[in-house]
Amino acid sequence: xxxxxxxxxxxxxxxxxxxxxxxxxxxxxxxxxxxxxxxxxxxxxxxxxxxxxxxxxxxxxxxxxxxxxxxxxxxxxxxxxxxxxxxxxxxxxxxxxxxxxxxxxxxxxxxxxxxxxxxxxxxxxxxxxxxxxxxxxxxxxxxxxxxxxxxxxxxxxxxxxxxxxxxxxxxxxxxxxxxxxxxxxxxxxxxxxxxxxxxxxxxxxxxxxxxxxxxxxxxxxxxxxxxxxxxxxxxxxxxxxxxxxxxxxxxxxxxxxxxxxxxxxxxxxxxxxxxxxxxxxxxxxxxxxxxxxxxxxxxxxxxxxxxxxxxxxxxxxxxxxxxxxxxxxxxxxxxxxxxxxxxxxxxxxxxxxxxxxxxxxxxxxxxxxxxxxxxxxxxxxxxxxxxxxxxxxxxxxxxxxxxxxxxxxxxxxxxxxxxxxxxxxxxxxx
Amino acid sequence: xxxxxxxxxxxxxxxxxxxxxxxxxxxxxxxxxxxxxxxxxxxxxxxxxxxxxxxxxxxxxxxxxxxxxxxxxxxxxxxxxxxxxxxxxxxxxxxxxxxxxxxxxxxxxxxxxxxxxxxxxxxxxxxxxxxxxxxxxxxxxxxxxxxxxxxxxxxxxxxxxxxxxxxxxxxxxxxxxxxxxxxxxxxxxxxxxxxxxxxxxxxxxxxxxxxxxxxxxxxxxxxxxxxxxxxxxxxxxxxxxxxxxxxxxxxxxxxxxxxxxxxxxxxxxxxxxxxxxxxxxxxxxxxxxxxxxxxxxxxxxxxxxxxxxxxxxxxxxxxxxxxxxxxxxxxxxxxxxxxxxxxxxxxxxxxxxxxxxxxxxxxxxxxxxxxxxxxxxxxxxxxxxxxxxxxxxxxxxxxxxxxxxxxxxxxxxxxxxxxxxxxxxxxxxxxxxxxxxxxxxxxxxxxxxxxxxxxxxxxxxxxxxxxxxxxxxxxxxxxxxxxxxxxxxxxxxxxxxxxxxxxxxxxx
Numbered sequence: 001x002x003x004x005x006x007x008x009x010x011x012x013x014x015x016x017x018x019x020x021x022x023x024x025x026x027x028x029x030x031x032x033x034x035x036x037x038x039x040x041x042x043x044x045x046x047x048x049x050x051x052x053x054x055x056x057x058x059x060x061x062x063x064x065x066x067x068x069x070x071x072x073x074x075x076x077x078x079x080x081x082x083x084x085x086x087x088x089x090x091x092x093x094x095x096x097x098x099x100x101x102x103x104x105x106x107x108x109x110x111x112x113x114x115x116x117x118x119x120x121x122x123x124x125x126x127x128x129x130x131x132x133x134x135x136x137x138x139x140x141x142x143x144x145x146x147x148x149x150x151x152x153x154x155x156x157x158x159x160x161x162x163x164x165x166x167x168x169x170x171x172x173x174x175x176x177x178x179x180x181x182x183x184x185x186x187x188x189x190x191x192x193x194x195x196x197x198x199x200x201x202x203x204x205x206x207x208x209x210x211x212x213x214x215x216x217x218x219x220x221x222x223x224x225x226x227x228x229x230x231x232x233x234x235x236x237x238x239x240x241x242x243x244x245x246x247x248x249x250x251x252x253x254x255x256x257x258x259x260x261x262x263x264x265x266x267x268x269x270x271x272x273x274x275x276x277x278x279x280x281x282x283x284x285x286x287x288x289x290x291x292x293x294x295x296x297x298x299x300x301x302x303x304x305x306x307x308x309x310x311x312x313x314x315x316x317x318x319x320x321x322x323x324x325x326x327x328x329x330x331x332x333x334x335x336x337x338x339x340x341x342x343x344x345x346x347x348x349x350x351x352x353x354x355x356x357x358x359x360x361x362x363x364x365x366x367x368x369x370x371x372x373x374x375x376x377x378x379x380x381x382x383x384x385x386x387x388x389x390x391x392x393x394x395x396x397x398x399x400x401x402x403x404x405x406x407x408x409x410x411x412x413x414x415x416x417x418x419x420x421x422x423x424x425x426x427x428x429x430x
Numbered sequence: 431x432x433x434x435x436x437x438x439x440x441x442x443x444x445x446x447x448x449x450x451x452x453x454x455x456x457x458x459x460x461x462x463x464x465x466x467x468x469x470x471x472x473x474x475x476x477x478x479x480x481x482x483x484x485x486x487x488x489x490x491x492x493x494x495x496x497x498x499x500x501x502x503x504x505x506x507x508x509x510x511x512x513x514x515x516x517x518x519x520x521x522x523x524x525x526x527x528x529x530x531x532x533x534x535x536x537x538x539x540x541x542x543x544x545x546x547x548x549x550x551x552x553x554x555x556x557x558x559x560x561x562x563x564x565x566x567x568x569x570x571x572x573x574x575x576x577x578x579x580x581x582x583x584x585x586x587x588x589x590x591x592x593x594x595x596x597x598x599x600x601x602x603x604x605x606x607x608x609x610x611x612x613x614x615x616x617x618x619x620x621x622x623x624x625x626x627x628x629x630x631x632x633x634x635x636x637x638x639x640x641x642x643x644x645x646x647x648x649x650x651x652x653x654x655x656x657x658x659x660x661x662x663x664x665x666x667x668x669x670x671x672x673x674x675x676x677x678x679x680x681x682x683x684x685x686x687x688x689x690x691x692x693x694x695x696x697x698x699x700x701x702x703x704x705x706x707x708x709x710x711x712x713x714x715x716x717x718x719x720x721x722x723x724x725x726x727x728x729x730x731x732x733x734x735x736x737x738x739x740x741x742x743x744x745x746x747x748x749x750x751x752x753x754x755x756x757x758x759x760x761x762x763x764x765x766x767x768x769x770x771x772x773x774x775x776x777x778x779x780x781x782x783x784x785x786x787x788x789x790x791x792x793x794x795x796x797x798x799x800x801x802x803x804x805x806x807x808x809x810x811x812x813x814x815x816x817x818x819x820x821x822x823x824x825x826x827x828x829x830x831x832x833x834x835x836x837x838x839x840x841x842x843x844x845x846x847x848x849x850x851x852x853x854x855x856x857x858x859x860x861x862x863x864x865x866x867x868x869x870x871x872x873x874x875x876x877x878x879x880x881x882x883x884x885x886x887x888x889x890x891x892x893x894x895x896x897x898x899x900x901x902x903x904x905x906x907x908x909x910x911x912x913x914x915x916x917x918x919x920x921x922x923x924x925x926x927x928x929x930x931x932x933x934x935x936x937x938x
Contacts, residue, residue, distance in 0.1 A: 002453075002456045002457075002460065002472065002473035002474070002475055002551065003472070003473070003474045003475065003529065004449060004452055004453055004456070004475045004476075004477070005474065005475065005476045005477070006449070006476075006477050007476045007477060007478045007482065007533075008477055008478060008479045008482070008536055010482070013481075013485070014482070014485040014489070015484070015485045015488045015489070015501065015502060015505040017497045017502075018488060018489075018497055018498065018499065018500075018501040018502035018505060019502040019505055019506065020502070021497060021498065021499035021501075021502050021593075021597070022499040022500075022502030022503050022505075022506060023502070024499070025499045025597075059503055060898070061500055061601075061604060061605065062605055062898030062899075062901035062902045062905070063605055063606075063607070063608060063898060063902060064606075064608070064609065064867070064868055064870055064895060064896070064898070064899065064902050065867065065868065065895070065896040065898065066866075066867075066868055066890075066893045066894070066895065066896060067893070067894045067895055067896035067897060068834065069834045069892065069893060069894045070833075070834060070889065070890075070891050070892030070893030070894060071831065071832070071833050071834075071891035071892055071893070072831070072832040072833075072834075072891070072893070073829065073830070073831050073832070073842075073856055073859070073860075073891075074829070074830060074832070074856075074860065075760070075827050075828070075829045075830075075853065075856050075857040075860060076751075076752035076760075076827070076828060076830070077749055077751055077752060077760060077825040077826055077827055078749075078750070078751020078752045078753060078754070078757075078825075078826050079751075079826040079827065079828040079844055079845065080751075080753075080826070082828050082841045082844060083841065083844060084841055084842060084843050084844055084846075084848070084849060085840070085841065086840070086841040087838040087839070087840050087841075088838060088839050088840075088841070089837060089838055090832075090837055090838065090839055114503070114506075114507070115510060116506040116507070116509070116510050117509075117510065117513075
């Protein structure tokens with residue numbers, strides 16, 4: 001006696017707990033791989049998972065077993081020319097056939113790496129973990145909250161409010177035709193016969209026949225009548241799917257000081273910050289342009305690669321970058337069509353005289369056209385003139401200007417809190 | 431029988447399977463299997479998707495298991511390989527339980543499903559039910575219940591003592607898993623009812639015994655104390671390391687002892703499978719071959735079907751030779767299938783050679799001979815008993831010896847008259863678990879000293895232990911709680927001594 005069971009409907013992720021256990025145990029490895037990936041990837045390229053590689057020996061589960069050495073004995077198939085007593089030189093490297101312990105299949109596998117894939121969500125989790133983001137915010141970044149309902153065909157199940165009357169009636173009509181077709185055919189035959197009889201029939205048996213036919217016709221008509229006008233399986237409903245609704249276009253300006261005093265480490269911190277901003281914008285806007293502006297004494301629009309990884313020396317004039325940004329906005333991103341975000345990262349250096357110019361450029365040209373301007377200062381030293389000037393701007397424009405002092409990566413988050421808190425008021429501004 | 435013989439209509443036309451077809455095939459194959467006298471547990475055939483198959487892989491084929499990171503690792507490995515097309519999934523997994531659960535993958539076509547039904551639901555199933563190792567070591571009716579119990583118990587432990595703690599203990603148990611079986615003693619089969627009823631009681635009694643062993647309060651009677659001090663413990667070397675730890679490790683908490691027990695029981699459950707690979711796979715292959723051909727002979731299936739089957743079958747029992755790039759040791763399906771098939775041949779058409787080598791087999795009814803061979807052996811003795819010169823010639827077996835100090839390997843014997851016997855012995859030894867795994871036993875415990883424990887490894891042909899040894903000793907030590915020393919003895923010479931100091935125990 002056999003039972004046949006369809007198990008395909010059961011969950012297929014029975015191993016997910018074990019998978020999580022594995023990720024938990026090797027979180028250090030994975031964190032490191034993610035960190036490297038973040039440094040290597042473009043900031044726009046975070047919508048995919050990552051391949052994680054762990055050296056096999058690190059996840060090896062040890063057991064007692066025979067090592068190589070001593071006398072081994074083994075039987076192999078496929079002898080071609082060997083005779084008893086033949087002595088065959090061992091291949092170089094000592095592995096090869098007859099390595100000794102009868103378990104040749106596992107020999108010579110070597111120190112392969114253990115490679116596996118983590119999903120985008122897991123990837124971002126690890127990214128955020130570094131940044132000490134609270135869960136609520138993580139969710140915000142990973143999920144798209146606003147949706148458009150989009151028409152997606154007709155389905156047979158749904159709520160009454162979505163009933164598609166035309167389709168339902170059409171189905172009902174077709175069903176009525178089909179269900180009553182037998183009866184209608186008989187009715188037509190009966191009526192035809194009756195007509196024929198009425199024309200010329202006078203004999204009593206013919207009259208009886210007519211009476212009988214009349215009865216049949218009434219019955220058939222009743223039967224056709226009884227076919228339900230509308231049945232539940234005639235009903236058709238409009239089907240809608242949710243489509244994420246990003247609110248139009250945004251441009252993100254990344255401005256970074258690349259003068260000699262900025263180390264690669266500082267730039268990496270800045271990169272995290274830009275990544276977060278990008279992710280945030282990405283969830284909220286359909287199209288995002290990213291403009292990279294780097295500056296020392298003069299500013300230049302560059303590619304992402306150049307932005308993060310080329311080195312410059314020399315002094316620092318921040319206003320040059322702000323002026324360039326203003327120019328680019330005027331040339332390419334009319335503020336009435338674009339949401340403009342700007343993020344500036346610096347170690348705080350600036351020529352004293354220039355800070356005043358910065359203030360002027362910001363207040364006159366920039367602050368009124370941007371959704372938000374964020375300044376982060378990544379330094380362990382005292383603040384300088386730029387910081388103090390920006391403080392003044394913050395006090396006059398608390399809604400669209402945020403600044404933070406960052407010592408470690410974990411300090412990035414508070415800047416974002418400002419952004420997220422502001423969202424409800426401004427989300428409809430365009 | 432008359433019913434099935436009368437029906438000559440074919441079973442299926444297309445490659446697609448349906449539940450009705452699977453049912454029909456199972457009925458037909460089952461009927462033929464019964465005619466051949468295969469005694470089986472009831473079958474439970476479960477259709478699963480490839481993702482579920484990967485899940486099943488990761489939990490060593492069990493329908494449910496406790497949670498552990500190593501299963502996650504296995505899952506990731508299978509998933510990665512499968513997605514990259516580096517490996518296909520097995521067509522089936524079958525579980526030694528009653529009813530015997532067999533997984534069929536939905537991706538298989540009808541021919542494969544029939545093959546799998548014949549192979550797993552009648553081949554493996556009858557082996558599980560008939561072979562003496564499975565009979566003595568496992569209780570097919572209780573295993574699923576036991577797994578439920580184990581999973582629940584470990585889940586509870588994780589809640590009470592933390593995932594971390596439980597994981598550490600399980601890690602250590604897993605490292606010693608292969609040394610958690612009695613190789614020579616017959617065990618009591620796992621039974622759930624008794625297990626649950628006795629568990630609480632056991633916890634208390636066990637702790638009591640352990641406490642007695644480690645009593646440090648002086649006794650009133652000095653001579654008695656002296657006798658105790660001189661007592662050698664354990665009185666005999668212990669081969670079942672996990673059992674020893676469960677019963678005697680001084681510092682373990684009762685729940686940790688229970689975890690050891692669970693791992694030990696699992697090891698015991700899988701022990702017969704490890705010892706009967708050739709026999710079990712060979713038996714299943716022999717029967718899928720026989721049953722499918724019988725389907726064809728009776729006109730149940732068409733030529734195209736049987737040709738497709740033969741192609742799959744040929745792949746399953748293919749044996750690449752040692753110099754082929756596909757060679758990865760002897761294929762147990764191929765060897766087992768060849769031995770059973772040759773046994774049948776010897777019963778029906780014996781040659782002079784067979785009469786000389788197998789006087790007790792020739793001219794007997796092949797059904798009985800095969801049944802006897804299936805029931806009463808494990809791989810080692812099966813090969814020793816039934817590997818015929820013809821099979822050795824067909825495989826072109828040759829035996830070599832390899833001394834690590836010698837730059838040459840020596841061909842000891844090949845498939846010829848003077849070599850058959852020795853060759854067969856050499857091959858049989860290869861399947862002896864105690865040859866494949868090092869012989870390590872608990873030798874002595876310093877009851878009144880520092881409570882250190884000595885493990886003794888008896889070397890076989892001068893073969894040393896592998897590089898994991900220190901790591902495993904650390905695991906052993908975590909369970910034992912005090913210093914552990916492992917001595918490798920080559921005859922009367924202490925070849926090497928492994929020790930792991932207290933300070934290192936945290937690095938495991």
